Amino acid sequence: MQYQFNWIATVTGEPGRWLWEGFVTTLEVSFIGIVFAMILGIVICVLRMTRFKPFVWFSVAYTEFFRNTPLLVQIFFWYFGAGVILPDSINDWINQLYYWFPGPFTLGGGEYTGEWMLFSSESVSVIIALAVYTSAFIAEELRAGIFSIPKNQLEASRATGLTFLQAYRFVIMPQAIRIVVPPLISQFLNLIKNSSLAMALGVTELTYQATQIESYHGLAFEGFTVATLIYLAISLVVSFAINMYNKHFMLQVKY
Amino acid sequence: MAMIEVNDLHKWYGDFHVLKGINESVEQGEVLVICGPSGSGKSTFIRCINRLEEYQKGTIMFDGRDIHAPEVNINTLRSEIGIVFQQFNLYPHLTVLKNVTLAPVKVKGMDKKAADELGLQLLHRVGIHDQAHKYPAELSGGQQQRVAIARGLAMEPKVMLFDEPTSALDPEMINEVLNVMKDLAREGKTMLCVTHEMGFAREVADRVIFMDYGEVIEQNTPSEFFKNPQHERSQQFLKEIL
Ligand SMILES: Nc1ncnc2c1ncn2[C@@H]1O[C@H](COP(=O)(O)OP(=O)(O)O)[C@@H](O)[C@H]1O
Ligand SMILES: [Mg+2]
Numbered sequence: 001m002q003y004q005f006n007w008i009a010t011v012t013g014e015p016g017r018w019l020w021e022g023f024v025t026t027l028e029v030s031f032i033g034i035v036f037a038m039i040l041g042i043v044i045c046v047l048r049m050t051r052f053k054p055f056v057w058f059s060v061a062y063t064e065f066f067r068n069t070p071l072l073v074q075i076f077f078w079y080f081g082a083g084v085i086l087p088d089s090i091n092d093w094i095n096q097l098y099y100w101f102p103g104p105f106t107l108g109g110g111e112y113t114g115e116w117m118l119f120s121s122e123s124v125s126v127i128i129a130l131a132v133y134t135s136a137f138i139a140e141e142l143r144a145g146i147f148s149i150p151k152n153q154l155e156a157s158r159a160t161g162l163t164f165l166q167a168y169r170f171v172i173m174p175q176a177i178r179i180v181v182p183p184l185i186s187q188f189l190n191l192i193k194n195s196s197l198a199m200a201l202g203v204t205e206l207t208y209q210a211t212q213i214e215s216y217h218g219l220a221f222e223g224f225t226v227a228t229l230i231y232l233a234i235s236l237v238v239s240f241a242i243n244m245y246n247k248h249f250m251l252q253v254k255y
Numbered sequence: 256m257a258m259i260e261v262n263d264l265h266k267w268y269g270d271f272h273v274l275k276g277i278n279e280s281v282e283q284g285e286v287l288v289i290c291g292p293s294g295s296g297k298s299t300f301i302r303c304i305n306r307l308e309e310y311q312k313g314t315i316m317f318d319g320r321d322i323h324a325p326e327v328n329i330n331t332l333r334s335e336i337g338i339v340f341q342q343f344n345l346y347p348h349l350t351v352l353k354n355v356t357l358a359p360v361k362v363k364g365m366d367k368k369a370a371d372e373l374g375l376q377l378l379h380r381v382g383i384h385d386q387a388h389k390y391p392a393e394l395s396g397g398q399q400q401r402v403a404i405a406r407g408l409a410m411e412p413k414v415m416l417f418d419e420p421t422s423a424l425d426p427e428m429i430n431e432v433l434n435v436m437k438d439l440a441r442e443g444k445t446m447l448c449v450t451h452e453m454g455f456a457r458e459v460a461d462r463v464i465f466m467d468y469g470e471v472i473e474q475n476t477p478s479e480f481f482k483n484p485q486h487e488r489s490q491q492f493l494k495e496i497l
Contacts (some may be wrong), residue, residue, distance in 0.1 A: 072327065159333055159336075162362060175346075175348050
């Protein structure tokens with residue numbers, strides 16, 4: 001007998017609610033992950049650019065280590081491994097984060113128990129892993145962007161009396177940013193896609209929900225198709241939005 | 256008191272002795288032309304004066320102060336010495352006017368309106384006020400270099416350094432830049448110009464020095480230097496550039 005597609009059943013009822021939950025979780029994990037990845041990436045890039053050797057070594061070790069080890073292993077490390085070396089107080093703090101947002105509550109027309117809430121120790125581990133992993137790439141992209149600005153720009157601005165920081169702020173960075181935006185977008189999109197690995201810890205993001213739909217409703221093809229389309233939509237929206245922003249605010253410049 | 260007083264200036268790049276004891280004194284209002292073969296250390300020399308290059312031995316006094324004296328702020332020093340580079344080095348992301356006003360606004364804290372006024376006035380002086388709101392890439396090489404001169408003047412420097420300002424230009428644009436420089440010279444600006452433009456040197460320079468292998472091997476008035484070079488190497492050099 002031929003397989004009967006059932007798209008309606010996939011996007012309504014319980015599967016539909018799961019997908020919505022997964023979608024929101026994926027967005028949250030990704031958004032927070034991106035914010036922290038950017039912050040860490042900037043810090044690591046700045047450390048690398050100082051002339052203070054220990055900072056430089058730390059930054060090099062950081063980028064090489066996190067870029068060259070599997071993300072899934074890093075996620076397991078932060079979840080199972082990091083707890084062992086962190087002080088109890090921090091572990092307790094992470095564990096009780098879960099209780100900050102007790103369920104149930106309603107969102108987007110659904111009733112939620114709160115179980116999928118972001119601040120579980122699983123989610124926190126995943127966000128740390130995604131942020132740290134991606135920040136290593138971001139740091140390298142930022143550095144490449146800054147290095148691509150000709151040295152004579154720094155020289156010309158310093159020669160007029162601008163301090164090093166002023167020269168970076170008003171001359172180097174505005175030029176570097178325009179170069180760096182496209183590779184940064186692709187790092188953000190990578191993070192969003194990589195957030196699907198969160199299901200390994202049972203974080204109920206989009207991919208996890210798709211597997212649930214497969215297990216409980218047998219809608220494997222439909223579930224994964226819809227999940228894929230949702231990832232695609234998120235990526236396109238993010239990419240489009242940043243490009244638009246860039247066009248409006250950064251690219252009013254001609255070479 | 257001389258505006259710039261260079262005493263036994265030595266610089267090495269590793270083992271390579273680039274500047275081998277330069278002694279030079281430039282008076283206020285003087286126009287000094289520096290020429291010499293490529294690689295003789297001309298750029299290195301003038302870049303030492305605003306500390307774009309560090310040197311290992313000797314002293315440079317600027318306006319009565321050792322440029323390395325602890326009380327001398329490097330950014331203040333640099334704002335008192337304008338420099339124009341061979342490759343213009345304008346800021347591509349800023350309009351012509353903003354290229355000129357960036358330093359007055361950020362270094363001197365001049366308010367934007369006053370800076371714009373100053374900027375337009377300087378652009379007028381170099382003949383490109385009508386391009387003030389364009390970006391550097393929209394200008395010809397000669398126009399870009401004139402913007403670079405206006406940018407160099409924006410901090411009202413006591414001295415202007417020029418490092419082969421016309422070498423990267425198409426021949427038909429050289430004069431528009433030289434004319435601006437001549438005007439400056441006639442207005443009494445103290446200038447050190449690395450250039451091989453003999454017409455410019457003859458017209459406005461007070462003195463020409465000839466550098467070779469990191470040393471000043473000859474100096475004279477422009478007319479004497481070009482008519483009657485003393486040193487064999489300067490004779491050779493002048494033959495080549497003619
Ligand atoms: N950063 C550097 N490192 C090593 N050698 C350099 C550097 N900059 C310049 N030089 C060398 O110093 C010499 C003088 O250079 P420069 O002052 O630029 O000469 P000029 O301006 O007279 O052509 C050249 O031989 C050049 O190769
Ligand atoms: Mg040179």
